[in-house]
Amino acid sequence: MTTPSTPGFRPTHVVPGDGMPAWEAPDPAGPTVGLDPLLPVRLVERRGDWGQVLCSNGWSAWVDGRLLVAVPQDPPASGAPLARTVDPRPLLTRTEEALAGYRAAVEALAGGGLDGQGFRTRTRGLRVGLVVDGESLWLYDSDHGRWVYTDGTRLHTYAADEPPRAAEAPEAAGYAPTRVVPGEPTRVVSPGPSPDRDVR
Numbered sequence: 705m706t707t708p709s710t711p712g713f714r715p716t717h718v719v720p721g722d723g724m725p726a727w728e729a730p731d732p733a734g735p736t737v738g739l740d741p742l743l744p745v746r747l748v749e750r751r752g753d754w755g756q757v758l759c760s761n762g763w764s765a766w767v768d769g770r771l772l773v774a775v776p777q778d779p780p781a782s783g784a785p786l787a788r789t790v791d792p793r794p795l796l797t798r799t800e801e802a803l804a805g806y807r808a809a810v811e812a813l814a815g816g817g818l819d820g821q822g823f824r825t826r827t828r829g830l831r832v833g834l835v836v837d838g839e840s841l842w843l844y845d846s847d848h849g850r851w852v853y854t855d856g857t858r859l860h861t862y863a864a865d866e867p868p869r870a871a872e873a874p875e876a877a878g879y880a881p882t883r884v885v886p887g888e889p890t891r892v893v894s895p896g897p898s899p900d901r902d903v904r
Contacts, residue, residue: 713760715744717772726765730754732867739767747772753868768868770850770861790859795843795852802832802846 723743725736730751739745745757747769755769809826812818818826833844833851841854842862849865 713744714746715760715775716747717745717757717774719743719745719767720771720773724767724771726757726767728765730756730766730868737765739765744775745772753864755868768864770864770868773860792841792843792852792854792856792859795845795859798847799832799834799843802830803834806830806832 719739719741721741723741724739726739727734727736743759745759747755748758748764749756750769753768753770754766755772756764756766757772758764806827809818809823812826813820813823831844831846833842835842839855841856843852843854843859844850845852851862851864852859853862854860
C-alpha cells in the first residue's frame with residue numbers, strides 16, 4: 705500500500721525495509737494488507753506488541769509495533785532528560801553463557817561423558833543466534849523471542865518469533881516503550897488482499 709504525502713504530516717516511524725502486514729484491528733486472525741517498505745507512518749497508540757499507525761493520507765491500521773523503525777526526532781530541549789537506551793551488554797553476556805553451555809555439552813559428547821540422549825537433554829531449549837559484520841551485530845534474544853540489531857550503542861528489534869500480542873504492556877514484556885503521538889485523528893482500515901508472506 706502506498707500513500708501520497710500530505711502537508712503537515714510528520715512521521716514518527718517507517719515500515720521496515722521488506723514491508724509488513726497491517727490489520728484493521730489488533731487481531732492476527734483478521735484480514736491483512738501489506739504496507740510498502742520504508743513507508744512513513746505516525747504511531748498513535750500502543751496495545752502491548754500492537755501499534756496503531758496513521759499514514760499521511762489519514763488511513764490507519766494496526767501493525768506489529770516492535771518492528772517499526774523510529775525516525776530521528778529533533779534534539780531534546782536544553783535541560784530535558786536524555787532518552788533511555790537499551791544496553792546490548794547484558795544480552796551479549798547471556799549469549800556468551802548459552803554458547804559456553806553448548807560447547808561444554810559438545811565437549812562432553814565428544815569425550816564420551818554424554819551419549820546422544822544425554823546431549824539432547826542437556827541442550828534442549830537452548831537457542832543462540834549471533835551474526836557479526838564489522839560494527840553491525842545481530843543477536844537472538846531467547847527471553848523475548850526476537851532478533852535484535854545493534855551498532856554497539858543500543859538494541860533495536862529486527863524481527864520477532866510470534867505475532868503481536870495485546871496481553872501485556874511493552875515495558876512488562878521487556879521492550880523499550882515506543883513514543884505515542886496523541887491527538888491524531890484515525891480511521892479504520894478496510895479489509896484488503898492477504899499478503900503472500902507471513903511475518904513472524
